[in-house]
Amino acid sequence: MTELSDIEKFQRWLQSQLDDVSSIEDVDERERRQIQLESSIQETINFRNLMSIVDDIAPPFVERESSVRVISDDEVVKESSGSFCSSCEKPVTPELDFCINCGEFL
Numbered sequence: 414m415t416e417l418s419d420i421e422k423f424q425r426w427l428q429s430q431l432d433d434v435s436s437i438e439d440v441d442e443r444e445r446r447q448i449q450l451e452s453s454i455q456e457t458i459n460f461r462n463l464m465s466i467v468d469d470i471a472p473p474f475v476e477r478e479s480s481v482r483v484i485s486d487d488e489v490v491k492e493s494s495g496s497f498c499s500s501c502e503k504p505v506t507p508e509l510d511f512c513i514n515c516g517e518f519l
Contacts, residue, residue, distance in 0.1 A: 420464070424457045 417425070431450045437443035498505050498512035511518050 420457060420461055424454060424461070427454045427457060 501515040
């Protein structure tokens with residue numbers, strides 16, 4: 414027996430999730446989830462078919478040597494002007510170290 418590829422495993426997982434949809438009590442949520450899963454399964458099948466035709470498609474699962482974002486030890490410092498955020502100019506709460514509107518550090 415041949416080992417399943419990651420795409421085949423993903424498709425089978427989606428199909429198992431589709432089998433579990435019937436246990437969702439809320440009719441609207443059940444229908445939304447069913448449509449979502451059926452669309453995902455169809456896209457997976459389309460991708461598998463495309464992979465069998467074209468050899469130079471990059472695999473969808475990529476391992477990176479380094480983290481996706483740069484992690485810096487430098488502290489983020491942004492000055493606020495009075496009681497307003499210097500980035501979005503909305504009122505800020507002085508007790509917080511960031512603006513609740515835009516997320517910028519004060």
